[in-house]
Structure formats: C-alpha cells, structure tokens
Amino acid sequence: MSMREFDFVEPTSVSEACALLAEDPDGSAVFAGGTDILVDLKAGLKHHQRLVSLARIEELRAVELTADGALRIGATATINQIARHQGIKERFSGINDAAMSLAAEQVRNQATVAGNLCMAVPSADMAPILLAHGATMRVVSPVGERVVPLREFFVGPRETILEAADVVVAIDVPPPAPGTGDASLRQGGRVSLSLPMAAVAAVVVMEKRICREATVTLGAVAPTPIMATAAGEVVTGNELSEDVLREAGERAAEAAVPIDDLRATKEYRLELVKVLTRRVLQAAADRAKG
Amino acid sequence: MERVVHLTVNGDAHSVAVRPNVTLLDVLREHLGLIGTKRGCDFGDCGTCTVLLDGEAVKSCLVLAVAADGREVTTIEGLASDGAMHPLQKAFIAKGAIQCGYCTPGMVMAAKALVDANPDPTDDDIKTALGGNLCRCTGYTRIIDAVGSWRKYEGDAAPEPDSGHDLETHAVVGRSVPRSDAPAKVTGRAVFTEDIRLPNMLYGKLLTSPHAHAVVTNIDTSKAEALPGVKAVITGADVSGVRYGVSPARYDEYVLAKDKVRFVGDEVAAVAAVDEATADEAVKLIEVEYELLPVLLDPFEALADGAPDIHEAARGKNNVNTLVDHHFGDVDEGFAEADAVFERRFVGNFVQQSPLEPHCAVAQWNHDRGTLTLWSSTQVPHYLQKQLSRVFEMPLAKFRIIKPYVGGGFGGKAEAMALDFCSAYLSRATGRPVKMTYTRPQMFEHHRGRHKQFMDLKIGVTKDGKITAVDFRNVLDGGAYTSFGVITAYYAGFMIPTLYHIPNYRYHGRRMYTNKPPCGAMRGHGVPQPRFAFESLLDMLAEEIGMDPIDIRMVNAMDPNTRTVNDLDVLSCEFKATLDTVRERSGWDAKHGKLPFGRGVGIGSGGFVSGAGYPIYRSSFPHSNAIIRVLEDGEGATLMIAAAEIGQGSETVLAQVATEALGLAYGDVTMADCDSEIAPIDLGSYSSRVTLMAGNAVKAAADDINSKLYRVAARELGCEPEALISEGRRIFIEAAPHVGMDFAEAARRCFSADGPLVGTGCYEPPSSLGGDFKGATVGTSPAFSFGSSVCELEVDPETGVVRIIKFTDAHDSGTVINPIAFHGQVEGSIVMGVGEVLSEDMIFDDKGRILNPNLHDYLIPSIGDTPEIESIAVPSYEPRGPYGAKEVGEGSMVPVLGSIANAIYDAVGVRMYELPITPQKILKALEEKESSD
Numbered sequence A: 001m002s003m004r005e006f007d008f009v010e011p012t013s014v015s016e017a018c019a020l021l022a023e024d025p026d027g028s029a030v031f032a033g034g035t036d037i038l039v040d041l042k043a044g045l046k047h048h049q050r051l052v053s054l055a056r057i058e059e060l061r062a063v064e065l066t067a068d069g070a071l072r073i074g075a076t077a078t079i080n081q082i083a084r085h086q087g088i089k090e091r092f093s094g095i096n097d098a099a100m101s102l103a104a105e106q107v108r109n110q111a112t113v114a115g116n117l118c119m120a121v122p123s124a125d126m127a128p129i130l131l132a133h134g135a136t137m138r139v140v141s142p143v144g145e146r147v148v149p150l151r152e153f154f155v156g157p158r159e160t161i162l163e164a165a166d167v168v169v170a171i172d173v174p175p176p177a178p179g180t181g182d183a184s185l186r187q188g189g190r191v192s193l194s195l196p197m198a199a200v201a202a203v204v205v206m207e208k209r210i211c212r213e214a215t216v217t218l219g220a221v222a223p224t225p226i227m228a229t230a231a232g233e234v235v236t237g238n239e240l241s242e243d244v245l246r247e248a249g250e251r252a253a254e255a256a257v258p259i260d261d262l263r264a265t266k267e268y269r270l271e272l273v274k275v276l277t278r279r280v281l282q283a284a285a286d287r288a289k290g
Numbered sequence B: 001m002e003r004v005v006h007l008t009v010n011g012d013a014h015s016v017a018v019r020p021n022v023t024l025l026d027v028l029r030e031h032l033g034l035i036g037t038k039r040g041c042d043f044g045d046c047g048t049c050t051v052l053l054d055g056e057a058v059k060s061c062l063v064l065a066v067a068a069d070g071r072e073v074t075t076i077e078g079l080a081s082d083g084a085m086h087p088l089q090k091a092f093i094a095k096g097a098i099q100c101g102y103c104t105p106g107m108v109m110a111a112k113a114l115v116d117a118n119p120d121p122t123d124d125d126i127k128t129a130l131g132g133n134l135c136r137c138t139g140y141t142r143i144i145d146a147v148g149s150w151r152k153y154e155g156d157a158a159p160e161p162d163s164g165h166d167l168e169t170h171a172v173v174g175r176s177v178p179r180s181d182a183p184a185k186v187t188g189r190a191v192f193t194e195d196i197r198l199p200n201m202l203y204g205k206l207l208t209s210p211h212a213h214a215v216v217t218n219i220d221t222s223k224a225e226a227l228p229g230v231k232a233v234i235t236g237a238d239v240s241g242v243r244y245g246v247s248p249a250r251y252d253e254y255v256l257a258k259d260k261v262r263f264v265g266d267e268v269a270a271v272a273a274v275d276e277a278t279a280d281e282a283v284k285l286i287e288v289e290y291e292l293l294p295v296l297l298d299p300f301e302a303l304a305d306g307a308p309d310i311h312e313a314a315r316g317k318n319n320v321n322t323l324v325d326h327h328f329g330d331v332d333e334g335f336a337e338a339d340a341v342f343e344r345r346f347v348g349n350f351v352q353q354s355p356l357e358p359h360c361a362v363a364q365w366n367h368d369r370g371t372l373t374l375w376s377s378t379q380v381p382h383y384l385q386k387q388l389s390r391v392f393e394m395p396l397a398k399f400r401i402i403k404p405y406v407g408g409g410f411g412g413k414a415e416a417m418a419l420d421f422c423s424a425y426l427s428r429a430t431g432r433p434v435k436m437t438y439t440r441p442q443m444f445e446h447h448r449g450r451h452k453q454f455m456d457l458k459i460g461v462t463k464d465g466k467i468t469a470v471d472f473r474n475v476l477d478g479g480a481y482t483s484f485g486v487i488t489a490y491y492a493g494f495m496i497p498t499l500y501h502i503p504n505y506r507y508h509g510r511r512m513y514t515n516k517p518p519c520g521a522m523r524g525h526g527v528p529q530p531r532f533a534f535e536s537l538l539d540m541l542a543e544e545i546g547m548d549p550i551d552i553r554m555v556n557a558m559d560p561n562t563r564t565v566n567d568l569d570v571l572s573c574e575f576k577a578t579l580d581t582v583r584e585r586s587g588w589d590a591k592h593g594k595l596p597f598g599r600g601v602g603i604g605s606g607g608f609v610s611g612a613g614y615p616i617y618r619s620s621f622p623h624s625n626a627i628i629r630v631l632e633d634g635e636g637a638t639l640m641i642a643a644a645e646i647g648q649g650s651e652t653v654l655a656q657v658a659t660e661a662l663g664l665a666y667g668d669v670t671m672a673d674c675d676s677e678i679a680p681i682d683l684g685s686y687s688s689r690v691t692l693m694a695g696n697a698v699k700a701a702a703d704d705i706n707s708k709l710y711r712v713a714a715r716e717l718g719c720e721p722e723a724l725i726s727e728g729r730r731i732f733i734e735a736a737p738h739v740g741m742d743f744a745e746a747a748r749r750c751f752s753a754d755g756p757l758v759g760t761g762c763y764e765p766p767s768s769l770g771g772d773f774k775g776a777t778v779g780t781s782p783a784f785s786f787g788s789s790v791c792e793l794e795v796d797p798e799t800g801v802v803r804i805i806k807f808t809d810a811h812d813s814g815t816v817i818n819p820i821a822f823h824g825q826v827e828g829s830i831v832m833g834v835g836e837v838l839s840e841d842m843i844f845d846d847k848g849r850i851l852n853p854n855l856h857d858y859l860i861p862s863i864g865d866t867p868e869i870e871s872i873a874v875p876s877y878e879p880r881g882p883y884g885a886k887e888v889g890e891g892s893m894v895p896v897l898g899s900i901a902n903a904i905y906d907a908v909g910v911r912m913y914e915l916p917i918t919p920q921k922i923l924k925a926l927e928e929k930e931s932s933d
C-alpha cells in the first residue's frame, strides 16, 4: 500500500514541535508510535503534508511513579513501557490490564498511551481505566501549557479538544486513596489482536467490605469513552453484594449508547456492559483487599 | 524529498536514500534484498514482517524507515551466526513448527525477542509474546512447543524430530523426518513469488469494480497512460474473447470485464509501471463509467421469478448456476420406517482461506521465442498452464509455469486468477517482466473461499439409531462466477453417504449466482457445512431416542469394502476405530452429559476423498506423473514431479516415498523445482490428492529404476532379478542378504552401459469408480479418509464466549508416511475449524461491499485461541495408496464444526443452527431458552 508523499520532521524539544505544527496547522500531525497514523495513511483515510515526530524529544519518554503515589506517563511512553512496569503492575493493576489487552506485543512496543487517547476511537483500550482514575492531560501549545481532565478531552469518535498545534506532553494520574483497587476488562473477538466489543473499567476505594467510592467507565459503547456515574453511585456506601453489582450493571448499561456494527450488535454490547461491570467491580474490590 | 537513512542491519551498516513515506519493510525487502521479512498484510495485522528494532519486536510495515534512522535492525537473515542456526530455528525444524513457512520468519523473530528477555518462558508467556503473529497452517501448537523447548537445541546438535509416533515397519516411510524445506524457510532463504525481483521488472496493479452489478459503458485510460512511469494499461478491449474458469461447462470469466461487472472486486483494468506507487497512482487515474444494475445479494432473491439475470440466461435459469438432483433408494419409504424424524434448517458462513502469503504472479514474456514464463503462487501449475493456453490460444509448450514456495493455499490458489493473465498481458505489451500481487483486501474480494450454504436437512432413524433415510435440500450462495462451484454443489451432497450407511438418500442442490465475490474450493470443499448440519441433527436424534452420540455413530458407521448408496467405492475404512479411540482418549463416558453447566463435550465425524477420481476437464493423461533421475555416480537421485507443495509437506512425503522405494537413505533423493519445463503434468494440490496419487506415481517411477538396476545386479550376482530387493543403499538377494552390491555401484554400471538412468511412473485412478447417473463421477475417489473429533469446551453463560479447552482427534489416513506432518495437518485443521465455527465470516453491506476485508476484523484464530490438541492416527492400510497411505489434509477439517456445535449444546443446552456461532448468538439462544423453559 503506497502512501502519499509527506514530510517527516523530528524536533528535539516540545516548543520546536509546536512551532513546526503551527507553521501548517491543517497539513501537519503529531506522530508518536505511528500505529494509528500509518494505518490511516495507507488506507488513504488521511493525508498529511507533514508528520511531526516526538521520538527525539528525550523528556517525553519517561514513566514516573512519584513518592506520593501519582503516576506520570510521558507522551512517547509506549504501551509496553506501562505493561512491563513493576510499580504500575502493583499499584495500578487496572492500567496494566488495559495495556496488556491492547493489540499484541509488537504493537505494544511501538504504540503510545498518549497516541491511543489522542486517536480517540471509542474502543481505545487505555481510555476507560485512565478516565476512571481521573487522569489529566498536560497539553502544550505555541501559547502555553494547560491541563485538561481526560473527562473533558474526548469530543466524538476520532475527535478531541486538541487544536492543530497542540501537543500532549504527559498524562497524569493522581495518587490513589488508601484502600483503592482498580481493574479493566474488555471482550474482543479473539484472544489477541482484536478490538473490544465493549470495555469497562472501575476504580474503587474500599473500607473493609464497604465501598467508599466507586468510578465506573465504559469503552466501545458510545461515541467516546464515557463515565457511568450512576453505576458508581449504586456501589458507593455499600457492600458489593450480588444485588448491588447487578444494579450497577444495569445503571452502566443505561449510560451506554452503543451502535450495531460488524463486531457486535447493540443488544449484545449492552449485555456485555452489564456483565463486565459486575466483574470489573468485583475484581477491583478484590484487589483493594489484597 | 529523499533523505539518507543510516541503519545497522544484522550488524552491517547501510545508508539508504528514501522518501519519508517508505516503511522499514520496504527498505528491507526492496532496497536491501532481505526478502526473509514477509509482507502478509501491510497493515500491522499479521506479524509476518516482524523484525527486531534495537532488540524489540516491531512490525516493520508500521515503522517508517526515517523513524528507524540510526537504529539497529535484526532480521531473520541475521539470526543464524556463521551459518549456524539459532537454537530457536532448530527447535522450529525439529518440532514441526513450520508448514508453508510464510509466518515463520516473523514468528521466529518475535520468539527471539521473547527468549532474549525471558529464557524460560511459560506457555502463557509464549502466547502473549506471539499474539501478534498469525499462522494459518500449524494451529500454533507446535510453535508453542518449539519456543518452549528452544534451550534443548543449544549447542551443535542437529535438529532431530521426535520419533515417538514413528511406524517401525519401513526405513523411511512412517518416520518423522524433518521437512526438506524447513531450513530454507526458517532462515528466510526460501523464495516465494513475491520475493522474486527480475532485472528491469515492472509492477502491475488491478483496477476493480466498486459496484456489485453494472454495465461498463466507457473506460478512459488516457490520464493513466500519461502518468510518467506508466508503461502499459489494459482493459477488457485488450484481452482475449476466450473465457476461463475451472469447469469446462462453466467457463464464465473474462480476464478483464468486457461487458458487465458482477461483484465488487470484478477486474476492470490493469496497469504496469516502474514502481508500485506509480502503478497505484495510475489505477486511480483510470476513469470508468458504469450503468448500475440491480444488485442481487441474497441467493433466494436471485432464485425468485423475475429476478434479473447475472449472466445471460443460457448459463442458468433463474440464476441457478448448478443444479444437482439425486435420489438413491426411496426416501419416502425410508422415513416411513423411521421411529424419529427431524428436519431443520442450518446456515453456513462466508469463510475465506486467508493464507498468510498474498496471491502473486510474475510474468516474463519472451518475444524472441514467443513464450511466457510465469512464476505464480499456485496450487495447480498444470491447470494454470492449461487456462493460459486456452485464453492466449497458444500451445501448452509456450507456457512455462514455475511454482516457487507457496505460503498456504487451502483451495484459494487452486485456479488461474486475474493476476496470472494480467501480468502476462502486461509483460507481452511491454516486453518486460511484470509482477502483480493482491493486497489483503483484494484477496478477500477475489475470495474463492467457502460457499455459504442454506441447508434443509431431514434425517430419520429407528429406535435403535439406524438411519433409514436422509433428505437434503441445499441452496449455495456461489457469488458472481462459477469457479469450482459445480464441484462444490455436488460434493456438498455427495459426501453425506460416505460416512454412514444410508439406505435411502435424496439430495437437491442449487448453486446460485449472486453479486458477491465468487466462492470456490476451500479445505474440505463443500463438505464441512453440510457435515456440521448432519452431525448436529444426528446428535439431536440420538437425544430424542435416548442414545449416546458416539453409539449412534457406531451403529451407522461405514465399513470397509462397501459400495455406498451413491456408488462410491470405499475400500479401507477404520471409522469405527476412530470413534472408539476418541471415546477412550477424551474420557467421553465420564464427561458427556455429566459436566457442570457451562462445560461440555461434543463429537463430530467426517472424512474426505483422497483425490478426485476424474480430472476437472476431460483428459486421457494420467493424473500424476513422475520422473526420477539417478545421477551418474549413483550417489543420489532427483525427483521431478509437478505436484504442488503449498505448505502441507508433500515434497517431503514424496521424497520419503521415493527414498523408501529406491532403498536409499533420507536425503539421497532431492526434489527438482516445480517447473513445467522439468516435470510432466500433475494435476496439483487439490482434493487431497497428492499423497495417494503423486505418491503412487513416484513409487512407480522408483520401481522403474529398480527394475533396471535389478537386471544389471542380477547378471552380476548370478540370480533372477525377481530375487532382488533394494534396502539400505544396497541391492541384494532377499533370501540371502549377504549376496548383493551397492546401489551406487549398480547405478554406475547401469549408466555406463545404457546412458541416463531415468525411471518414469504415472498414476491413473481405477476406471471402475462411480455409477452411471448424471454427475456420478464428481465425488468419486480411489480412497476415503475417516475421522472423529471430541471437543471439550467452556461456555461463559453470561457473555456467550466459548473457550475451547481440548480436542481429541483420531483420523484414519491409511499408512501415515510422516507422523509429524500428519499431526501438523490435523492441528492446523482444528484451529482453522475453530475460527470457522466461532469467529470467521465475511460481512457485506447492502451494496455488496465487504466490511471486513482484512485480518483486523476478519478474525482468524490467534495463538491464544489455540486449545490443547491430541491427535491420533489409527492403524489402517489403504490398498490403493502408496504403502497404504491416503489423505489427511482436508478430511481432518470436516469433523471439527459438528464437534464444537455439539459440545456447546452439551455445555449449555442450546442448539446452534447458524455459523459462525458467535457469543452474541449463544447469548440470544440462552435467553430464548430461558424464556421458553
């Protein structure tokens, strides 16, 4: 599949990247791992005159767990950097779940977390769990830097609040409260290399058997990854009994607005949301105990 | 703008000038000639392009060359050091983890990244690390085994396969010798058609129709022709008026559309240009005007009175492309004798072979001699040569067909295709070699995969389980052209009475033209879907009369030396042994109906022909023909045969037969290239014919050599030639083994006295096959295989997701010539079957466009979907086969579908009538069951 011609630039600083993007905002695009962009270019779905690669900007590569338990994911950190990070495995198991469910090994070696979010497809695997953790995006533009909650980041399928010369430089995940457990679950059409038909993530704060706080988020069942706030509310203040979980599942399904497509029907996606919500809440709570 | 990129590839520094839109894969293959890294999809889905970038596995089709600047790349060519293979490579050879070899380099590189980081990986580690590498041949089990045991192959030891399953009756036959092509495939040296680069070569591309049904009113190629770098553009006006196809009665395809287009993907024009990008660009510049016609996507709509004709009416009334109407015995009487009769509709799916290697052809027209040399990824070099000769209206001798390594076919490469013809025309027009390759989406549009069948099946049984009658009405959605479809329509019905004794049988089959991609022959050709229906309905009847599913199969099972109700000739048959075996090995009696809700076991049976009894077009030539040439020093021999190795291992098996028959040691016989200038006609790789038919021809050629040698040796040893045998590189008196001479010595004398020592042999199926009614020849075969599979699985009743746990499979394949190759076929069939039942289906929109023409959304199983598989060959001997051998490659696919469907029923009590059995269908069925309970 031959791609149309484009220019490829590799700035070494964020400001240089922004400047390059600003030169031709409509014709340029940020290039991170390229696993989404190249597919679009090959399929002729997009045409960019210029790709601005972030690969040579050293400071964007880091993944940091700070002493207070916050997590910062640099813009060019790959999915596998996350999946192989021992600290993340222990403290943010749900983020590890999501990373391990994405595509397959080679893609995980190349694809970035930021790229997954910026691509903003409804099924993006990293989105629900980061949304549930209340992650924020640090965005730099030629006029300065701002922080955007992930909750406000997605606008529609393949659409975000980013302006043409914006660069996401990092994703920040706040430190989880004591007693937090998290999990991410999704159902694809085969074990690896398949996009999810539905995905659910949960972050819960447990105090003994009582859930003090719960956030449930959904992927692949709405135009963007979404919060299922009501589902979290059902659980909050309660033990995770079968009834409570079932109720949470129903609420989550009410939040979902799935479509029929070649991967699954609307009805099936709703059923999946119910089941996955129950299971993911239970898994998150179990981890909080353990 | 070009830019110089510095790469260290396999330790060597390279500077390459590239444009930014060039991928690392392009650089490796096109600039550096490192063809070991394969392009199976170009979209990140298949993993055949996997290389290491600074030590990490990446898909090189998704890496821009400019982004790799300054980095270190390791490809498969860099893995062996100083010619010594990496232990992983040896493990792949020894464990039989290689079949067609197209996935192998990528698979090995992904495994290399794994073992570098984790030298003792668990099975789960392996499944995670290789999750991005698809394999369509092996079923993955041997790949997992190879990677898991790689450390056993450290050091100098040569890769010796496990001999656990070997027969002890012969020296070479029955032994798990390593595949002769494995070293070339595992090191990336094996050259597939796409890997060929000839001097001054052009690249061709096809323009296909975006409409499912339309008249082509005008084509303007002027803009395309004006594009710099474009060397030729051809349309329907430039190609032969002779139509091609598979069955002579239904040659219905023009090389390029002359009048109408009949499916999205129908070929309209082709261009040749100096590079692929220019050719792609030129294709877009061709302007075609279409007058749209009504689109018929539903075979029942196509069948309705008043439906427009997709082809001129003469080729089929009401769009019926093939009609089969058979009645043996009297079904009405049969049903009257039955105690239980069930009738149900079952519906199949559109399954595509999806070999990892895309179809490719390289044509070189020689104007000095007026000949064409064509390298093609084909399963049937002879039929290709024949069709070229028809279309170009020139003698066979003008066409030289060379089949390089083929990266899987499964029936999808069993006929001449547009790429073959178009590359030939373009080469003739330009006087330069032309290469053409299908993109992955074009492979789906070309299709020639399974027909979707709508099967109304009725079976009657007595209270003892004896089948009294079967009535089968079938509508096959055939797509826009005939392809193999006549045969498919017959096979779908004809194979039903081969497995069980069926005293009364009626089959009514209609293959419909629709405006979809043409369906053709795929592994098990026409049989798997009807067998899914039959095995499901038989289980339902067993339950109705209170009988165990394996018992009801035993009661009806075919016996050896039977002439079936539809006049098929069954000689060897160990079907009952396969049932006994899987019953015992799967723990059936303790499991069936006894496992907790959500877990179940199911049985399915099936089998296949060992080669078609008659060729596709009427001809008097033997079906297989072999030549063996012993070298003048007598130390080795070359086998020349055009039976097509496409990954199944037939070259190795045929070399084993030749070696055994000549009494030599494995390695003494080498295979000549599959080249029509070297080897005589052989009908190729379809209908599971190679082992039996080509094997017989090879054995006959070896016997011919032996008879010449025995004459010479008998004079020398003072005995009768009949007293001699050849074994262990010696010819000796059977009754007095110490009296003999070296094979080489006898061969030298023979050569010195008479000149070239050549043996020839051929095989022609018995003329007695088949009855004398219309179509009686179609399902005939010298021998039939039989097999049974027990599937154990889990169904998640909340999501409908099926997890296959284990397959226990027993197959009667006659004498097994190479056990590792045999089990590899079974494992590959099972995993392909799992995909076919659970996830694979081409989905069309209402305009006839395929919505999932890629390996991203058309879901063939990944390594993590592979269950545990126990494969058993039951002892058997087929008198018509070489050393008693018959088929396994296709027959092993057939039982899989029913066994899964029946296991799902055992697990959760829902009967699934429609393929694929997706989680959402199971969930729906569970809900319906709950509301009706």
Ligand SMILES: Cc1cc2nc3c(=O)[nH]c(=O)nc-3n(C[C@H](O)[C@H](O)[C@H](O)COP(=O)(O)OP(=O)(O)OC[C@H]3O[C@@H](n4cnc5c(N)ncnc54)[C@H](O)[C@@H]3O)c2cc1C
Residues within 6 Å of the ligand: A029, A030, A031, A032, A033, A034, A035, A036, A037, A038, A039, A054, A075, A101, A102, A103, A104, A107, A110, A111, A112, A113, A114, A115, A116, A117, A118, A119, A123, A124, A125, A126, A162, A166, A167, A168, A169, A193, A194, A195, A196, B043, B044, B045, B062
């Ligand atoms: C075979 C295959 C399988 C896949 N399977 C899955 C899957 O199962 N689940 C899943 O979620 N995804 C899947 N993907 C999609 C893809 O791998 C991910 O979305 C990936 O994380 C994208 O990251 P990237 O770095 O490759 O992005 P790129 O392709 O480089 O960029 C993606 C988009 O984000 C923009 N962008 C990237 N970084 C920034 C930034 N820092 N600031 C501003 N804009 C930015 C780009 O301009 C572009 O529009 C698959 C892809 C392939 C090829």
Ligand code: FES
Residues within 6 Å of the ligand: B038, B039, B040, B041, B042, B043, B044, B045, B046, B047, B048, B049, B050, B059, B060, B061, B062
């Ligand atoms: S060719 Fe790169 S993944 Fe298929």
Ligand code: FES
Residues within 6 Å of the ligand: B097, B098, B099, B100, B101, B102, B103, B104, B134, B135, B136, B137, B138, B356, B407, B408, B647
């Ligand atoms: S051996 Fe894996 S695709 Fe053929």
